[in-house]
Amino acid sequence: MKTLFTAEAISKGGRSGTVSSPNQLLSVILGNPLEEGIEKRGPNPELLFAGAYSACYHGALGNAAKRLGTTVEDSTVRALVSLIEDDQGGYRLAVELHAQLPGVDRTQAQRIMDEAHKTCPYSKALRGETRVTLMVD
Numbered sequence: 001m002k003t004l005f006t007a008e009a010i011s012k013g014g015r016s017g018t019v020s021s022p023n024q025l026l027s028v029i030l031g032n033p034l035e036e037g038i039e040k041r042g043p044n045p046e047l048l049f050a051g052a053y054s055a056c057y058h059g060a061l062g063n064a065a066k067r068l069g070t071t072v073e074d075s076t077v078r079a080l081v082s083l084i085e086d087d088q089g090g091y092r093l094a095v096e097l098h099a100q101l102p103g104v105d106r107t108q109a110q111r112i113m114d115e116a117h118k119t120c121p122y123s124k125a126l127r128g129e130t131r132v133t134l135m136v137d
Helices: 046-067 106-119 121-126
Strands: 011-013 018-020 025-029 077-086 093-099 131-136
Touching: 025 131, 046 077, 046 093, 046 106, 046 121, 077 131, 106 121
Parallel strands: 093 131
Antiparallel strands: 011 018, 018 025, 077 093
């Protein structure tokens, strides 16, 4: 394996603080839906993760469609990321990935989504503790 690149982000103040990168491409004041008064101040970690996962998975979706010989145009991927409190007082994520693949029948769209889920780095990172649901819209 070879490293293609490494991204770096720095958090200050946890869920109610900031996230930035040394190269200044990322500079975000976080909001916290669980803390009254700052819930809409900015995106929360789950929203940032949903955006990143949807973009990464969308790339994998396009690659999977090509490998399966299907032309996909004007597709969209919507990610819903939920923060869940478990019975032990810890937290987990649950993810739903919804894809629209215009002109592709549902069965083939599901095959493409399943293939993309096998290769997407975010999907791989979440295997085990996180439930990821794939849905054709």
